[in-house]
């Protein structure tokens with residue numbers, strides 16, 4: 001059976017009250033519809049604890065959008081993996097292109113964060129993907145391979161079971177134009193093969209999510225691709241109707 005994970009990356013959106021409402025609406029839908037797919041919400045840091053209580057006891061998992069690679073210390077403004085675990089997180093998004101672009105995160109730092117997250121039993125949702133220029137220069141697979149090789153350096157076969165990959169072509173994020181199904185199918189097959197060649201056949205079970213303008217209009221087609229195990233969703237995850245519709249399409253692809 002195909003495993004699916006539908007994860008909402010709320011980015012820097014919503015106030016506490018709005019976040020509570022969104023989480024409650026998703027909770028109600030999941031309680032009523034009991035999907036087979038796993039569902040995750042990744043709100044901003046200040047809302048994590050409150051939302052963990054709203055979704056407690058359901059199949060909705062909590063994820064953070066970032067973490068620091070040290071467990072504690074004098075690192076003003078940073079948040080550590082054990083802190084995230086202590087407020088109920090199972091997932092943490094690492095290496096998102098917005099962090100790479102606006103906060104200068106490189107592959108080495110991302111590797112350190114992945115290692116730190118795993119050390120404290122957090123599952124990284126590890127984001128990779130090429131820019132428009134890189135795609136136009138036919139360097140997509142070179143870039144994705146570099147991101148995976150360095151990002152997952154020194155990760156063991158046991159640890160790879162706890163890692164989720166999110167293929168998010170940078171040019172498709174927040175643009176309203178997703179990659180087309182052929183591009184997604186090809187990239188996900190490439191990533192699957194690379195993981196299997198690097199870590200072994202266990203990676204047939206690795207969750208590889210697609211992200212980048214995924215919405216209720218294109219979800220059916222994208223989520224039905226064989227190597228797509230769900231989505232990491234930005235804008236469309238901010239509206240419960242839109243988000244839960246995507247979960248419905250995930251259910252159809254299982």
Ligand code: 13P
Pocket residue numbers: 009096168172173174175176211212213214232233234235236
């Ligand atoms: P959008 O769905 O808004 O394009 O964002 C995708 C994304 O960056 C998820 O991490």
